[in-house]
Amino acid sequence: xxxxxxxxxxxxxxxxxxxxxxFVEALKARVSDADSEVVVGVPFVCIPGVKKAxxxxxxxxxxxxxxxEEKGAFTGEVSGPMLAGLGVDYVIxxxxxxxxxxxxxxxxxxKKVHAxxxxxxKPIVCVGESLTQREQGITAELVRYQVKIxxxxxxxxxxxxxxxxxxxxxxxxTGKTATNEQAEEVCAVIRDCVKELYGNDTAEKVRIQYGxxxxxxxxxxxxxxxxxxxxxxxxxxxxxxxxxxxxxxxx
Ligand code: PEP
Numbered sequence: 001x002x003x004x005x006x007x008x009x010x011x012x013x014x015x016x017x018x019x020x021x022x023f024v025e026a027l028k029a030r031v032s033d034a035d036s037e038v039v040v041g042v043p044f045v046c047i048p049g050v051k052k053a054x055x056x057x058x059x060x061x062x063x064x065x066x067x068x069e070e071k072g073a074f075t076g077e078v079s080g081p082m083l084a085g086l087g088v089d090y091v092i093x094x095x096x097x098x099x100x101x102x103x104x105x106x107x108x109x110x111k112k113v114h115a116x117x118x119x120x121x122k123p124i125v126c127v128g129e130s131l132t133q134r135e136q137g138i139t140a141e142l143v144r145y146q147v148k149i150x151x152x153x154x155x156x157x158x159x160x161x162x163x164x165x166x167x168x169x170x171x172x173x174t175g176k177t178a179t180n181e182q183a184e185e186v187c188a189v190i191r192d193c194v195k196e197l198y199g200n201d202t203a204e205k206v207r208i209q210y211g212x213x214x215x216x217x218x219x220x221x222x223x224x225x226x227x228x229x230x231x232x233x234x235x236x237x238x239x240x241x242x243x244x245x246x247x248x249x250x251x
Contacts, residue, residue, distance in 0.1 A: 006207055009039065
């Protein structure tokens, strides 16, 4: 079963509109022959400029969050129809920084995943354990729990379109990458969990990324592990040379 590798950048709260447009203009030519699906996860305000800059290229655009309601009294929030109206392809949901700083829970992640599908966006759902949880030996149970709740109530066809990003919190922005074996082990647990819940066909189609200090140096080995279908990339996605190499991981 061949799943297309997805290299998705998560820019977090970085780059002004001008910087974002300039970056994507330059990235376009560099990744035009990449075998992976190339996605940039940009701040909301950069989306219109980045979409325009990416026109005619193979670069897809992700938002970094969304609200689950269509509209209403939710000051500061952005809804699915707003993102869909801008031509956004993917939306990152439940990043550990959102869980940690903005009180996201597994339940709100699940609501957002449903809303994403309702408005034609593909979710990239983040799960992963803290260092304490890894040391407590509960990584597999915790990640299975997060996956199960995130996907609750979805149809098989929707699960097949979902991207799950395994992001051990202790590896995010720390320069500490999980070893290929550690990353593969948990991605296999996730695929197994999807298999139990939705069957083998769905489990073979769902894409599972690794995220946590992915770099130009380690992307190829990680992405070539059997259950790892690409990466969610923070810091390295802000640098043209690095992100190009990650997107072209096998070249
Ligand atoms: C992330 O932002 O999801 C991430 C994994 O960051 P970094 O690659 O910088 O660790």
